[in-house]
Amino acid sequence: MPFSVNLGHQHYVFADLKTLLAKATPARSGDSLAGIAATSNEERVAAQYTLADLPLRHFLNDVVIPYEEDEVTRLIIDSHSAQAFQLVSHLTVGGFRDWLLSDVATTESLRALAPGLTPEMVAAVSKLMRVQDLILVAKKCEVITRFRNTIGLANHFSTRLQPNHPSDDAAGIAASIVDGLLYASGDAVIGINPASDNTQTVTRLLHLLDDVITRFDMPTQSCVLTHVTTTLELINRGAPVDLVFQSIAGSQAANTSFGVSLAILAEAQSAAHGLQRGTVGNNVMYFETGQGSALSANAHCGVDQQTLEVRAYAVARAFSPLLVNTVVGFIGPEYLYNGKQIIRAGLEDHFCGKLLGLPMGCDICYTNHAEADQDDMDMLLTQFAAAGGSFIMGIPGADDIMLNYQTTSFHDALYIRRLLNLPPAPEFFQWLQTSEIMDERGVLFSGTALPPRFAQALALPGAS
DSSP: OOEEEEETTEEEEEOSHHHHHHHHSOOOHHHHHHTOSOSSHHHHHHHHHHHHTSBGGGGGTOOSSOGGGOHHHHHHHHTOOHHHHTTTTTOBHHHHHHHHHSTTSOHHHHHHHGGGOOHHHHHHHHTTOOHHHHHHHHHHOOOOEESSSEEOOTTOOEEEEOOOOTTOOHHHHHHHHHHHHHTTOOSSEEEEOOSOOOHHHHHHHHHHHHHHHHHTTOSOOEEEOOOHHHHHHHHHTTOOOOOEEEEOOSSHHHHHHTTOOHHHHHHHHHHHHHHOOOSSOOOOEEEEEOTTHHHHTTOOTTOOHHHHHHHHHHHHHTTOOSEEEEETTSSOTTTSOBHHHHHHHHHHHHHHHHHTTOOEEEEOOBOTTSBOOHHHHHHHHHHHHHTTOOEEEEBGGGEETTTTEEOOBHHHHHHHHHHHTOOOOHHHHHHHHHTTSBOTTSOBOOSSSOOGGGTTGGGOTTOO
């Protein structure tokens, strides 16, 4: 169904819903690369005007990828809660924006509403919002998940300790883990991107992480970020798997290119649940996403990259994950050209994920050939934390020597904790105090000697 609007002396026509959503999206290089972006600021404003007047109910009867062709679309439509939707069913997209910004939209009402929202509704309203709107509404959303600690509580902030090494060297990984822990990082997860995806290497790394967590009685979880089928195989072999990881996207075609389906994810979740390794909860899934991933896989189906990103969150939501994060600037400037686009995308992703009921983190990052720098990352980091983001990455020096991109460091996490008085997850915070790493005020202990628990850290099995 076409949509049309008169703006000034110009008549604009948008062929269908996915065209309207694409044209209304704030400018980004990926949509231009796909040939679906607005051709002028005037056309973008016209699309936003049209989108603002579109009833939210419309999204239940008009889909961007056909129901018969895409299992993500089927998941979205079949899992929609009509009862939860009743709260906002009378609103247009523009009216929904006003409602979200009002005092009526409380933490409790937003939590109840989440099952009634489709990704396309949420993507649509985000396209009408300023940065401050994205921050304010996301701040009101609270999504709490649990495995060995409690993540997402208001006025807390977590980090993934990311001790990557280009050769998966045990000593190098162990040194980075100790370094991160001494800066109070690691409560979201200690998660390694392995250089090699073979089962022998992944098994060795899983045992290394499990030994660290067990030896120091640490209330956190580990993950080796390998393909879900590899993790499933390792679970069946008895490896110490805490979390199941998988990169996901917002179309069936893109997920197929990743070698993943909803059925495979469900099988892996069930297998991980069966291990019962959590102590305070059993949220066992960890998902990563990123705007442009479907386009890079030639599987975007003519849909703009931000709407597809939010559709990926519908996939994540179906599996009650412990962690979800957008790797916002990792794919490169072909998709998010500069710091401004990266900042906007990161805040959109966080807003949309939280509104759908997900525990959203952000890998605040860029590639070396993007028109961005660490000042841009400082801006996104500060705004993301102010918006109530759940977690960020913690990497030695902010420079990942294995993946070759720029992200956030242990020091960046410490900056946010100091600036906004945001302690880690409560169980982990208590452990930091008993381990003499951080005091009850969130201040790191100083001195030249390692805390007693870490005096023997360099003697970890496999380290040399």
